[in-house]
Amino acid sequence: MTTPTVDRPAAYRRTHHCNELRLDHSGATVTLAGWVNSYRDHGTGLVFIDLRDREGLTQVVFDKADASDELLSAADKLRSEDVIAVSGTVRKRDGGPNPKLATGEVEVVASTLSVLNKAKTPPFQPSETEGLPNEELRLKYRYLDLRRPKMQKILRTRHRVTKLARDYFDENGFIEVETPILCKSTPEGARDFLVPSRLTPGEWYALPQSPQLFKQILMVSGADRYLQIAKCFRDEDLRADRQPEFTQIDLEMSFVTREDVIEVMEGFVRRLWGDVLGYEVPTVQRMTYREAMDDYGIDRPDLRYDLKLHDISDLAAKTDFKVFTGALGKERGVVKVICVPGGAEKLTRKITDGYSEWVKTFGAGGVPTTKVGVDGSLEAGIGKFIDSIAKDLVERVGAKPGDQLFFGADTYATCSKALGELRQKIARDMGMIDESKWAFVWVEDFPMFEYDEETKRFYAMHHPFTAPNPDQVEAFLAADPGDRETIEGIVSAGYDIVCNGSEIGGGSIRIHDSRVQTKVFELLGISPQEAKEKFSFLMDALQFGAPPHGGIAFGLDRLVMHLAGTDNIRDVIAFPKTQTGADVMSDAPSAVDETQLAELFVKNLPVPTK
């Protein structure tokens, strides 16, 4: 830490920070400044202070043998979180070292004390390492919470990640460009945050859900390789890993294929994990979306453990078990199974009943189960209904005596979702997850479109600018919009990178051909007029010489969560929002003055009372 020493009162002209002094400094005269982390007052005559700054702790001692009565009585009054500066001499501790502190061999014998700012008694002590107060209080007094070493460490990790991003991508020819925060609202995707325009009453800006369109335009502009640490805004409900404003490490590259993007990004991930955690990321394996859904029931599989889903629809069809045959009678009906090694003993009836209830939240009817007996037969649960296929089933999934089987029987989508979620829950419950492991995987070959039964239309699975895989372009352009099967079979040039079951980045090769873009809009039910109105700038740009291009965006918050070892996104954001989108420290959002609204020609509607 370098601090200018000119034009500052001598009292807090620091010579060292609080994690710096060692035995080598013995005899030196030093000045430290910081917060009173704790005090140990032995009465008139001897007072110990642990002084804290960003870097660490140093013990300061006020001793009658070396200090005036005035100094001692001042030290006597010190309390937690007072801001002080101390000058004195470094010496080896009289009372023996404290192995818990990096500076534990020494202490500073105070000769002067300046109380720079007396603190009110804080509602909680940043020095407490256990028994944290509830999160709402931490958020309300965020400045106290952030003083905690653990939070300081996370802030640093986050800084390190953005610094590494800038360094790494700079080395690889990327330039950082800022894109607007006040943007045009576009259809598709999440709900926009809107900002009224004072200069053109009745019109609105939208905050960007991502810099997607601008970064593509930058490619058309010849930027070639673009990087931005970009704030993004989505007005949707929050989750443990989702905030309404979040940050992406956003990138785009020209004249590249999917392989080029993956190579550069993998290098970034390797640099991050290597520099921050000292972990060497091996070549990241690849998996198609189809494989991910078939084997893991989710498009972001956690590969730290196995526990795959097996399709046994063909076997299930041979039974008279109505749950199975009923499901197979549905459109795209399947029967799948998870085999839990040793589950028969560990998973009690109470637990398996709980699973059955739990999967209902994902739309499944329940989760039939049975266990494998010592002779390989199926015992208990639904065993007796599917006895006829027991042998083939056990062989198919490689089940052993003592294993527990969980079945899903429903449409492919519902069955995958329910068993995919159950797979993760069982792994957690049975302690099958090796927390020291890092399992990365690229998921690729996503379908371009998903059909929604309710609205009877297609939606872009990624976003509407994702290109079809190169080998699919002709088939795509030729496809009949009414031919659902063909359309759903078109695979995109998109890719997601997944770490331990969480999506940390996603991107695609973009459409640079306006014929393809027009066709995508047609399929999404965006009329040529609407496309022109909403996206004409992009459509125009694509016609003025757009290079082939593609990119990716990493979720910075999620990256830092992994690197910091937390599962709470609020921990990695200095000033996060609660689940209702509130900042409890500053009390945003809040009502505004009527005159402010009038100036914007905006009026509040009455909120319906429930």
Added chain:
RNA sequence: GGGGCGGUAGCUCAAUUGGUUAGAGUCCCGGACUGUCGAUCCGGUGGUUGCGGGUUCGAGUCCCGUCCGCCUCGCCA
């Protein structure tokens, strides 16, 4: 919009089946103490049990509503 959990002293928590004056640790205040490092010891202050109703002789406890926080489904890439 739906489901679940929680809200008791500044903080972390306890309070039996609905039962007397709602307790403990910590913080804070006062006192003692020269080698602590979660200092120790003695004493003390501190409560609208989130809020509003209801049931009851009696409610922190039961019921209804509401607010706030967390988790989650839908939503979101």
